[in-house]
Every structure is written in C-alpha cells, then in structure tokens.
Amino acid sequence: MDFKHLASKIGLDDEDFMELVELFITTTLSDLEKIKQGVAANRIEDVVASSHSIKGAAGNMGFDDIFTLTKKMESESKAGSLENFDAYILDLENQVMEITTN
C-alpha cells in the first residue's frame, strides 16, 4: 500500500497522514472487537454501527478495499444477516494487519 500516494490524494503531508493511520488502526481494532462480540451475541445493531464506523473512516482515508468490505458488512447486517461474518472478520483482520505492517 502506497501511503505517500494516499496522503497526497487527500491533501495531507506524510506525517499527518501517518498520525491518522495510527488512529485508524486503533479505532478499527476497537470496532472490530465490537463486531466480533456483536456477532457472538447476535446484537445486530452493534454490528451495523461498528461496520458503519469503519466504513466511514476507511472511505475518507482512501482505504478502498476496507471501505468496500465494510460497506457489504453494514448492508448485510442491516438486512439481518450475519452468516458471512466469520469470513468477513478474517478478511478485515488481514487487511488491517497489512496496514499495520506497512
């Protein structure tokens, strides 16, 4: 993932962008935790809200893959379906990891 490119795309310098990336990772991991708990306890509203939150942040940062994934998670959970979530959660964890190690 080319952070320099993403930073210039949204008009920030690298340092500011990195600060936001760190914030993104922290908030996304916390939202991801809420999604896991929500799926386990079948609390659909929590899953919807946390997916929505990650989606918004990812969209603005230019993390398009995470945006597309969480958009799907939000709309499916809104429709009451959590059946694909084990796969989604795994996918999301990998993508966040990829950002972390970048």
Next chain:
Amino acid sequence: MGNTHPYTVLAVDDNLLNLKLIEKSLSKEGYQIFSADNGPDARSIALEKLPDLILLDIEMPVENGFDVIKKLKEDAATNAIPVIFLTGVSEVDSKLKGFELGAVDYITKPFHPQEVLARVRIHLKLSIATNSLIQDQAAKLRQVTKAQVAMLPLPEEYPTAKFGVYYRALQEAGGDFYDILNISEHITGYFVADSSGHDIETSYMTASVKALLAQNCIPVYSPAESMKMINDVLVEILPQGKYLTACYMHINRTTMKLTIINAGHPPVVCQPVKGEPFLIKSQGDVCGMFSDAHFGIKRINVSRGDRFFIYSDGLVESAENKITWASGADSLLPIYKTLVGVPYGKAPEEMISQLFGNDTYPEDDIVLLCIEV
C-alpha cells in the same frame, strides 16, 4: 469576523478519525477547529464559541444531526451560523431534510478533505458577504434615525413655544414624531403623531408630514383647515393601509384661546394653573386614511401657566399589562399633579422616570410634550 482572528469551524462527527481528518486539513489552511463527537457537546460548544461555520454529521447515536440543527436554528444566538451536513451518498431524503431544516449545503461521505475545504471556503465567503450587507443596511438605517432625530425641533430653538419634550424611538426608524410651528409671534402650533409602522417608509413619511405642516399651518388657515389639507395630501401619498394618529394643538397667546384637533390620538391632558388635571377627550378619524375624515375639535379658553400634555400611546399603553390608552390615560392623571412644581422643560423627563423608573424601559416608542401657556 475580523482579519486578525482566524475563522472558526465546529466539526461534529461521532467518528473520531473523520473528526481528526477534518481538523488536520482545515487547520492547515488557517482555520481554528472545535470538535465534538456528539450532539449535546456540539450544541454547547456552538453556543459558547459561536463558530463561523458548522460541519455536522447526520448519523450519530442518541442525538442525531437533525436534532442538533433544529435546536441550533431555534436559538437566536446560533441560528445564523451556516451548517453543512455530512451525509451518506445514497441518502436523498436526508439531504432534502437537511436543507429543509436550514442547512446551507451537504458533503457526501466518504468525503475528500479538499472538497470539505472548498465548501467551507465558499460558505464562509457567502456568509461574510451577507453579514456585510446586513451591516451596510443597519448603518443606513442608523443614518435615517439621525436624520429623523435632526428633524425634531429642540425646546431651546423655540423659546417662545414654552415646551419640554421626552422622545425615544425603539427601532431604527421610529413611528413617533412631533413638530413645533411658529405660526406668528403669539401663535404656536404643536403637532404629535404616531404612524402605523416602524419601517423605512414610516421615516420618509415623517419628512413628508413635516413639509406639509410647514406649508399648511399658517395664519390664513384655521387649525381644522390645516389638518384637513394635510389629511387630504396624506391620503394620496401614503401606502395602502398606512395612517397616522395625530394631535394638533394651536395656542394663541394673545387671545388666550386654544384649539385641539384630534385624529384618533390619545386625549390631551390639561393641568390648569389652579385645580385638578383632566383629560380633553374628543373622537375623530385617523389621519391619512379617508379623504372625508372627520376630526375631533375642542376649543377652550386658557390662562397663563396652564399646562398641556400631548403624548403618543406608548406612554399609556402597555401590551404586557393589557392597558390601552382609553383606561391608561385616566390612571395617569394623579401623576400630572405631582409635576406642578417641576419646570415645564423638565416635566416630561420627570414623568417618564416616575412611570418607568430609571432602569425599566418603555415597551414602545414614546413622545411626550409638556406645553405651558
């Protein structure tokens, strides 16, 4: 919004990353950013900091963006602050609702910081332009007030008219007006009017009436004839639905005769040099409405030292206490009695301070003339 202070933007979003992103991109361009991640905090910051613009997310838990903007628009302190909504791309209803509630624009999410910046810039520019327009207009109105006050004759300019006055206009263009006319060496006319409005048109009317008085209050016309002429011209020039209540008092200090022409105005108070104060009531049509208007006319003989009070309804009318001049005028009679020892030049001010005290203010425009024969 001076040049020395940075423009301030309040960003409201429950998503911390979005808040931070907005903060970073706007502060880089010189804006000062306040941020809130929930509705109640947003409202209290808006009230305390009065930002130049607000970026408001719609979808927030507990109190959403719609609730926030509704409350901001209800409060006079925050109602003029432009609000830009942050909304999801597909939510057409949200966008419409946002505009309906008074938002100036929306930004769809995910947003690009450069777009946020561009929209903030546009709306700040618009808001600056609107504010300066309002300030220009207020400055012009203040000039009108000055011109209007300059048209009012001062007691020291008319020593032979022997009058004192209290005048106060609540709005920039007051509806109350008075004039003094030196008709001849011993004959003086006193005119008090209250027009049905407080707008700019009203203040132009003041100038017209002053000109009409100067043209028509002359020795060849009786007071009733003067008022009739003025009425007929006003019927022609006043906008539909506008009128004056007016009182014209004419004193001849040689024959010691006084004439009052009343056009729907509160009654004149007479405080004789000896005796109790009383009202001089006379029915009459208002001025400037009907070409065949009929005014109340009273003629009385007067003595040196008798005093007359002419005033506008603001003196005796109180919307708050539901008093109208029909009942209010009577209830004020005892006060005139206490003014007997006060010089006529000071009597109006003394009357106002007795009525309203020194810190409460009248609810309406007020003009009060005290005239001594």
